[in-house]
Amino acid sequence: MLKYDRQPHIDSYYVASTPDIPSYPALDGSMQCDICVVGGGLAGLSSALNLAERGYSVVLLEGSRLSHGASGRNGGQVINGYACDMDTLSRAAGETAAKAMWDMSLEAIDIIEERIQRHQIDCDWERGHTLAAVKPAKFEELVQWQAEAERRFGYRHYTLWDKAELRQHLDSPRYCGGLYDALGGHIHPLKYALGLARAAHTAGARLYENTPVIRIEQGAQAKVHTASGVVSCKQLILAANVSMGDLVPPLGNKIMPVGTYVITTEPLGEARAQSLINPNFAVADTQFVLDYYRLTRDHRLLFGGKVSYSGLPPPNLASAMRSDMLRVFPQLADVRIDHAWGGFVDITMSRAPHWGRLSPNVYFCQGFSGHGVAVTGLAGRLIAEAIAGQNERLDLFSQINHHPFPGGKLLRMPSLVLGMAWYRLRDYF
Known part of the structure; x- marks a missing residue:
């Protein structure tokens, strides 16, 4: 099951300054759709909006409230580039690809302004x-x-x-x-995320809150199991990030x-x-x-x-x-x-974004590493392009080789605490 399921929004300035936070129902029953999105943060909402606007039938499942996690709590900073330096991307995919990725990071900022204007999202941009x-x-x-x-x-x-x-x-x-x-x-990230949700819902996406996923069956017709239903879909997008838990180990062990x-x-x-x-x-x-x-x-x-x-x-x-x-x-x-x-x-270990495919019809995006306010929108656009048959841009990011965090579940956290102590000393001296 996903972590942090069925939790209310935390007490924060963002919640206090957002007077009307809409509620969406929990899934009750089974249904079919073209695409199921797991995760109701900026990445999942961006994916759902892009695909609904392209005419696909979309179901989005969020274990708690929409933007309950980092998408509704972060510092709201919209930054060019990625959390890793550009040399990391150049070494992984080549200088031509790195230049394309840089340009796409600027496109990510344009996406925010475009969405705000098109959908009239009042979010303090x-x-x-x-x-x-x-x-x-x-x-x-x-x-x-x-x-x-x-x-x-x-x-x-x-x-x-x-x-x-x-x-x-x-x-x-x-x-x-x-x-x-x-x-x-x-930007005010919670207002922006809720604006994306409203736009996706208006475009025809079906959004469900308080619906944690307990099991996923991959295959030609993927099935996403919840406590009260099953969503069968032709394409599946995993965008739950740190809330993924042990649901999909090949993804969970590559982020921290x-x-x-x-x-x-x-x-x-x-x-x-x-x-x-x-x-x-x-x-x-x-x-x-x-x-x-x-x-x-x-x-x-x-x-x-x-x-x-x-x-x-x-x-x-x-x-x-x-x-x-x-x-x-x-x-x-x-x-x-x-x-x-x-x-x-x-x-991620390298701080580079981790986006791609687990199988021909299962897509994922994670590892935003602190730059997610902007590049989540880019990830949603690239996944929508790939599902529509234009996968060249998403495939650039698939060239980045991501390593699991060392030490397994028991030792990776202590090792990172020690590593952080070293970097604190570097900052001090």
């Missing part, structure tokens, strides 16, 4: 994203990356800011420079759930908020254990960071995250924290 360097060596890496992105990919939307220039836009003493990307941005955590402040007022970040871009630093943050529509600071491979949140989460926030913005010492929450992202 803002352009602008900055990578901020904590140390001079990291700033030099940003300098080199700007030149490399233009040379290799023709990308000319970066602006390099030295320490003084960055401080004019980001009022923090922590950084020695930054790289601003005009095409990236940030990693906890990450977010707080929001009380409303700061427009003037104080703009004094922190102006214009209203999203920020992520260049540390391995990174901080990421942005302003919300109602002028709060939304601040994320920390990681946990153990599955346990930090003790006194709000206080621990507040300490990290004050390291970046010490001038907020008088500000109250209103919300604190966490969730899991799915990472």
Whole structure:
């Protein structure tokens, strides 16, 4: 059975700022369809919407509420590229494929804007994203990356800011420079995901919540078993990510759930908020254990960071995250924290996306590794193309060889905790 089944939405700023969260029924009975999608996050909803718009009959099954997991909890940052560096993709599939994948990551950002406009999704979309360097060596890496992105990919939307220039836009003493990307941005992810769900439902997709999958039969006619019914389908899409559990071991052993955590402040007022970040871009630093943050529509600071491979949140989460926030913005010492929450992202060993086919009629997408707000939409588009007979673009990602996490179920988590301790030391020194 999938993990995290039949759970309500968590207490978060996103839920508190989304006044009307629609409910969809649980599956009761059996049915047939062209395509069954397992997983009701951004990847599954994007797949369902793309395919319903192409005229396929689509059934989507979600074990809890739609966007209950990372899709409705994340930092909302819309970033170009992937969680791995582009050299990882070039080594795996060749430089020509890597260039195509880079262009597709930009297409992923265009998909968001296109969906927002076409389906009138009110989700606080803002352009602008900055990578901020904590140390001079990291700033030099940003300098080199700007030149490399233009040379290799023709990308000319970066602006390099030295320490003084960055401080004019980001009022923090922590950084020695930054790289601003005009095409990236940030979004209210829960509102966006629910907008995709509404659009998919309008296009004819049948959406079911609180319907955990307990067993899958692969074959020419795949069968997806739930506690109260069976969905028979010609094509199957697995998009449950870290919620997949042991349902499909060849997928589950190639991703690892990693906890990450977010707080929001009380409303700061427009003037104080703009004094922190102006214009209203999203920020992520260049540390391995990174901080990421942005302003919300109602002028709060939304601040994320920390990681946990153990599955346990930090003790006194709000206080621990507040300490990290004050390291970046010490001038907020008088500000109250209103919300604190966490969730899991799915990472692969290489941090490269893991998309492809298990068999001729079973597709999957997972391993977004923290870049899922944008590239989930790309994954949904590529899978829809492949089902419609145009599989060239999805096949590029199938060339990436993904290794299982070492140590099996018992030892992989302790080994990753030790690895994280090493990277924390690297960040410190």
